[in-house]
Amino acid sequence: MSASSWVDMVDMGYPNVSIGKSGVPFMLNRRDLLATATMAPMLTLASVAEGAEMALPVLSDDLGFDALQRQLASLYDVDRAIVNFDAAYYGAMTRAVHAVYMEKTGWMNRYNSTFLRSAVPGAPRDAELDKSRDAVAHMIGAQPDEIALAGGGTEALYALIANYAPVKAGDAVIYCDVDYDEMQYAMDYLEQSRGARVVRFSLPEPHSRANILAAYEKILKDTPRAKLLLLTHVSNRNGLIPPVREIVAMAKAHGVDVILDSAQAVGQMPFNVDEIGADFIGFSLHKWLAAPLGTGAIYIRKARQKDILPWLGNRIHPVDDIRARIPTGTVDFAARLTIPSAVAMQARIGINRKFAHLRALRDYWVARASDIRGVEMMLPPERDNYGAISAFRLPGMKTGDQARQAQARFIEKHKLLVVAKAGLASGPVLRVTPALFNTSGELDRLVRAIQAERGLFL
Template sequence: MTNNSPALSIIDRRTLLWGAAALPLASPALAQSHDGSKTGPYTELYDIDRTIVSLDAAYYGAMTRATHAYYRQNTDWVNSHHSVFLRSALAGPTRDERLQPATDDVAKLIGASPAEVALCAGGTEALYGLIVNYTPLKPGDTIAMADVDYDEMQYAMEHLEATRDVILKRVAIPEPSTTGNILEAYERLFNETPRLRMLLLTHVSNRNGLVMPVADIAKMAKSRGIDIILDAAQSVGLMPVDVDAMDIDFMGFSLHKWVAAPLGTGGVYIREGRKNDIAPWLGNRIRDQDDVRARVPTGTIDFAAKLTVPHAVAQHYEIGPDRKLTYLRGLRDYWVERVRDIRGLEIVQPNDRDRYAVIGAFRLPGQTTIEQAREVQKRFVERHGVLVVAKAGLASGPVMRVTPALFNTPEDLNRLVAAIRVERSLFV
């Protein structure tokens, strides 16, 4: 490879997707019409172990074969040039110039400018920085979060309460979670909490897949002077995310889930003009204080992963965001429709199509504790070769989370359905 490799090279479209641009558009009627094939329109894009059916894409979506090959190429290149690259001693572009395309492409992905985006090690890191370093709070102010929010982001909110002399208010999102009752819950929170200053809001819940009406909630919040910190870890790359359309000033997100970039990639967004409301990460002075990159750690990172981000973003667009969402929603509908008739089984998700995407969740009859949910997870893996995930935290109780990926097929979901039917009497 030349000294200009790999970040500034043009991606060879012939190797990008193996012709995936011509893949068939998945039918919205997948759940009703598909024959349960062992292959799908995207299975050939992946080299993964299929011993266990993994339905946990909400944790890690896995790189495609092409992106993984590009990541290995970048890893070899970084290792070959080691500190000479890191110190910008190579001829040609500097280290930061080679990394800049990743920020540029991610900024376009969310409708932001590059100066408003800093890449980091994932959504959790991004959101910790936004929450813990949020500066406008005064003693006696209130902050709020909901039961559908991610565990570690709740820990960050609890840290604010413990260290900043503010009051933390918790909201239980009503079930069934219709658009109307979600907005009523937030309007009630806003009306009853005159000193509410900041709200943690999750775009797509990692617990049950609930998709929040972000733009509507943001409009209500802004009219009252309430800031929103948006957790978009489960939405960027899965569904349209536009910071202007949602009117969001602060957002943290992952890239290793639905964008299918390497592990340890994500980003923080801070709207221009609001950077001073997020303090630099632990007093970070490596960057100019007005630089958004001062709001994330600046240690030695996986540079190969960051160099690979443009390839992953390009492949995301090549496959087609609408195609991805249509196919994934079809897989979600496929398994849900095949277990609805099981007496006592709860599908812990709204029926309103605007309020879900691909993440789903269920409870077996009689399943009420997290210990029982963990037993379900263990039995599904050991007895049926299917990975679903026990998730606590919802006010209504623990659930089993199901998250198909692009590499999953209807046959994979048939194994899930069979496992549910076998284990449905486990706790009754």
């Protein structure tokens, strides 16, 4: 959008948008935002959506690393008293998306049940929510009727795993140490509820692509009654990105279905369901896409939807409707209505540029921390097996309690949030996840803190 278009918006009195001295659009401060909250009831849902599309940044294609990080950081209003390296938990909304969410919250509060009962003229509930399903489907290369919105990646994946119909007593289900804790618990539940046999294995270190493929091939060959494999697209423990497409194809060749945990992948990296090949995918939208908290979705390929049972016998939607596979309670509808704005924001930034910048932030601190004597980095430097997330281990750090102690020390002494993670066969780690709002200066602080604490457990 041109600067003149932004000026036109301001002249028209569009709330929360202003023009800086440089001609760059920005959102107003918190006081001004609260002042405009009284205007929200006057907005129609359509005008809020239109405003969301207009309130997106324009980024030059030829920005270098330093200039790009400055522009990306300026999109956010985040507290920096403690430097947040925990983007794998929850992705902060940009100023623009947050403003849309606030406006839609005001709109929802004004119309409340009349909207939920589809009584607001021109804004039937399901049709408005379908705009969010459409946006998500377009983002990942799916069809809208292959998408159902969920309360986050964990809820989405529980819905897929616990309701996976084909598994019978005596069938085997497989997962490994890099998989997310709660998804491991869901796989264990298939043993309690269906009599399935749970097969657990650990990926050999180093986590090279060759080692990973060999490990999955071996476990599939050694488990002839395998029916289901849990595969994590990006590990929340150490950031590993395994060769997903190859593993999915390998599993299918053995007659094994894959439920793909893409909670850390959607919104972080280029993502297309046909290229990946998995029939069942659960993911978050409030992590890397940075939609409002409590948003996620499931993807089920249309031809396979009968293989995921309705949620606890849900009959609110027809059995052939994917939405029957997700709980249908009252949720934060404003959050769900904001999803298209988050998708549009990502499209404006560009997913390839976004992923490249996140990896550049990761490479920046890893290259410097790798020179610190005794500090162990968790992933080998193969370009395709990591993204933004990575992890390190201090010398002598062997227990979960020590990792949690180190996390507390980084917060209290250095004002840096890194996260203790257990669960890997090799031991606990400290996870570092830069976000688009982090800077190289903050990463320099992290490297200095790692250097200062290298002797903590020696």
